[in-house]
Structure formats: structure tokens, C-alpha cells
Amino acid sequence: MTDAYAIETEGLTKVFRTRFPAREFKAVDAISLRVPRGTTFGLLGPNGAGKTTFVKMLLSATHPSAGRAKLFGQDCRVPEARRPIGYLPENHRFPTYMTGANMLDFYGALSGLESTARRRRIPELLALVGLEKWGGTRLGKYSKGMLQRVGLAQAMMHSPDLLILDEPSDGVDPIGRREIRDILQALEQKGVTIFLNSHLLVEVELFCREVAIIQNGRVALEGTVKELTAGSGxxxxxxxxxxxxxxxxxxxxxxxxxxxxxxxxxxxxxxxxxxxxxxxxxxxxxxxxxxxxxxxxxxxxxxxxxxx
The missing domain is CATH 3.30.70.980 (YebC, transcriptional regulation domain)
Incomplete structure (x- = not known):
């Protein structure tokens, strides 16, 4: 494994076991993936294919049963390997009593940003995601699309080298999806690696350079979007x-x-x-x-x- 890749997995496997009745379920089955630095990579698959479990192993939220994963050449279980990562989960639960600015300040502090850097970064990000007028409003009054936008801002708070995004355009209107795509493309041009799960395949086709399709925990197809859609005839x-x-x-x-x-x-x-x-x-x-x-x-x- 080499640090030429932002994400590199080798035989990554996760088996869930139950005692009563005694049985095993292999959620992720020997997945080996390489995501080059500075690219946009889409992980696709039907519900239950193993996408979320795969991401959780990258983030050390659950431990693999076999295999290994590296982030920028470091074992993903090492805290230092996860510091340059920004993450937006699909089902986020931001505190509704907080304002957008308060929430960004809170997560910025968790990421290790100094207060001076947070004060400078928050208005920049709110403007970037089109919420500059909503920073003082409680999150409980945000629409689903607005929560996705502020969630993306949260993931970018500490200027990560790798963004892992789960359904980043979910609940966002077509104009908002275009704006989010423009933001992510600008980040890619700056060398940020973007790894996303999405059911919006048109968005993935427009945005991602490479994709992997997983089914029943295994990689069924992998390649560049250009190669996979080339067709014949x-x-x-x-x-x-x-x-x-x-x-x-x-x-x-x-x-x-x-x-x-x-x-x-x-x-x-x-x-x-x-x-x-x-x-x-x-x-x-x-x-x-x-x-x-x-x-x-x-x-x-x-x-x-x-x-x-």
C-alpha cells in the first residue's frame, strides 16, 4: 500500500454475527479499492449493498473482520490518519437548538481549529453554501436542503484533504445540486479528494471521475465513468x-x-x-x-x- 492513494483497501471484510439464532452475515466481502489523491470517486450500490458499512470501517466507527484500509498511506485506525477527513453522514442529527454558526463553531472546535480560525472560517463557509443570511437561525427552522448545505459546510470546516460524503445532494433542489457540484469541483481542482455515496446517478455521472458498483458486499464493476459509459455500436x-x-x-x-x-x-x-x-x-x-x-x-x- 502507498500514500499515492487517498483511500486504499485490501480484502476489507465485515462479518456480523448473531447468537440466537447463530448465524453470520457478510456485509462487506473482501473489497479492494484504490482511490487516487485529488480525484472524485463514487461508491454506488442498492440499499443493503454494504456502502455505509464500508465507509464506517474507513472512519473506524466499526472494525473490519478481515483485511485492512489506509488513508493517505496510514492505517485508518490511527487517529492521525483520520484528521484530514471531512465527513457528512446521510442521516445527520445536528442539534436543532443551535444556530448554523454555533454548530459550525462546535464542530470546528472538535476538529482542533483555534477560535480565531473558526471565526474567520464560519462566514466564509456560510457564504460558500449560500446560507450567509441564515447563520443566526436555529437549525430546527432549516429545510432539509438547508441542513444538507450546512452539513457540507461542517465537513469542510477544517479544510480537509479528503471529503467523505453520504448523499450530499439529498433533499436539495436542482439549482442547489448544481451549486454543490460547483463547490465540490472547485475543491477537486485544489487537490481535495472527494469520495461519495449517492443514489442520484445523473449527479454522479456529471461529477465523478471514477466509480465502483457494489452488490452483496462485493465490487461488481469498477472503472472511470468515461470507460463504463462508452458503450459500443x-x-x-x-x-x-x-x-x-x-x-x-x-x-x-x-x-x-x-x-x-x-x-x-x-x-x-x-x-x-x-x-x-x-x-x-x-x-x-x-x-x-x-x-x-x-x-x-x-x-x-x-x-x-x-x-x-
């Missing part, structure tokens, strides 16, 4: 295709879809696509577009989960 789109020609094209097409009055034919290879284009043009039918086929991250996710 070619889409040929045309309007006004006669029935007879449609039948001929369907014989070699992988699939056919109707879209805004046009037909999209998906062909496995360039040769099939070129022959289809020649057929269409021979009958004076204009080809609207020819595109290399790609998949969305959601399509990749669904295929991966359904295959297991």
Missing part, C-alpha cells in the same frame, strides 16, 4: 422510413427506438451502420444523425445489478 436516425425498408433494417439492427417522430436504429458495427445509411440514401431518405452509441451511468448500474 452506432445509432442511425432517420425520418419517414417506409415499412418495407424498416423491415429490412430491423433484420440487422440490434434495436430500434422511436424518438420525436424519427426512428433510431442501433447497429453493432460500423459496417452494418454504413450499409443502412447507403440503403436509406438509395431511397432518397435523409439521415438525420449518426452517433457512436453510449450508455448512461444509470443504464450501466441497472445492467450490473440485474446481472448479479
Amino acid at each position: 452506432y445509432r442511425v436516425e432517420a425520418e419517414g422510413v417506409p415499412e418495407a425498408l424498416q423491415t429490412e433494417l430491423r433484420a440487422t439492427a440490434r434495436s430500434v427506438a422511436a424518438r420525436d417522430g424519427a426512428l433510431q436504429f442501433l447497429f453493432a458495427g460500423r459496417g452494418e451502420a454504413n450499409r443502412a445509411i447507403d440503403l436509406l440514401r438509395s431511397q432518397q431518405i435523409e439521415v438525420e444523425s449518426v452517433q457512436r452509441a453510449t450508455s448512461t451511468l444509470e443504464e450501466v448500474f441497472v445492467r450490473t445489478i440485474n446481472a448479479k
